[in-house]
Amino acid sequence: GAGVSQSPSNKVTEKGKDVELRCDPISGHTALYWYRQSLGQGLEFLIYFQGNSAPDKSGLPSDRFSAERTGGSVSTLTIQRTQQEDSAVYLCASSLAGRGHTYEQYFGPGTRLTVT
Amino acid sequence: GESVGLHLPTLSVQEGDNSIINCAYSNSASDYFIWYKQESGKGPQFIIDIRSNMDKRQGQRVTVLLNKTVKHLSLQIAATQPGDSAVYFCAENRAGNQFYFGTGTSLTVIP
Numbered sequence: 001g002a003g004v005s006q007s008p009s010n011k012v013t014e015k016g017k018d019v020e021l022r023c024d025p026i027s028g029h030t031a032l033y034w035y036r037q038s039l040g041q042g043l044e045f046l047i048y049f050q051g052n053s054a055p056d057k058s059g060l061p062s063d064r065f066s067a068e069r070t071g072g073s074v075s076t077l078t079i080q081r082t083q084q085e086d087s088a089v090y091l092c093a094s095s096l097a098g099r100g101h102t103y104e105q106y107f108g109p110g111t112r113l114t115v116t
Numbered sequence: 117g118e119s120v121g122l123h124l125p126t127l128s129v130q131e132g133d134n135s136i137i138n139c140a141y142s143n144s145a146s147d148y149f150i151w152y153k154q155e156s157g158k159g160p161q162f163i164i165d166i167r168s169n170m171d172k173r174q175g176q177r178v179t180v181l182l183n184k185t186v187k188h189l190s191l192q193i194a195a196t197q198p199g200d201s202a203v204y205f206c207a208e209n210r211a212g213n214q215f216y217f218g219t220g221t222s223l224t225v226i227p
Contacts, residue, residue, distance in 0.1 A: 033215075035217075040125075041219060041220075042217040042218050042219040043205065044217075045216065045217075056214065058214075091160070093160075103148060103150065103165070103209060103215075104162045104165065105215070106162070107159030109159050110159055
């Protein structure tokens with residue numbers, strides 16, 4: 001079946017511009033995560049959505065970052081007034097969440113964001 | 117070959133040898149751990165997981181060992197193959213559904 005998809009695969013933007021990154025999770029997965037991965041680094045948690053609950057935004061690095069998940073499915077990560085330090089690969093993952101369920105997260109291929 | 121913690125980010129092994137990748141975690145309350153493999157240009161891929169009520173779990177050619185006393189996790193890959201070359205991450209579940217990932221270890225298999 002289809003896995004997690006993300007678009008665009010690559011995005012180059014000028015400093016100060018806003019960008020939107022999209023994630024299509026696996027159908028039926030109630031949990032959705034966004035991570036950021038800088039070159040040669042591990043994954044940095046950004047935000048977590050679970051069903052209709054309020055998202056866990058504790059990982060967002062600044063108020064320039066926001067995310068929404070419409071209809072419990074597709075999610076969009078928005079970065080306003082991009083800075084060069086925002087350059088990274090942004091990864092989305094989905095899972096069947098909740099205690100008693102597998103926590104296995106299925107990752108998308110990521111969006112490589114380059115801010116010039 | 118063996119890597120120690122996340123401070124030695126690279127590991128090279130000969131094809132056919134066993135690999136051991138180590139991970140130290142910080143939160144004694146973490147109760148679930150996952151190892152991921154990430155190949156170049158791709159998202160991480162689940163390898164194996166373990167809950168804190170276990171100290172060992174085996175998969176196909178992989179074994180995860182958990183030592184809660186010293187907060188240490190290891191991934192053993194038997195008969196390492198060129199296709200195993202990748203970056204390996206451990207992730208710990210501290211609370212709810214948040215996961216914290218280590219920096220990763222880059223494994224290179226020498227044919």
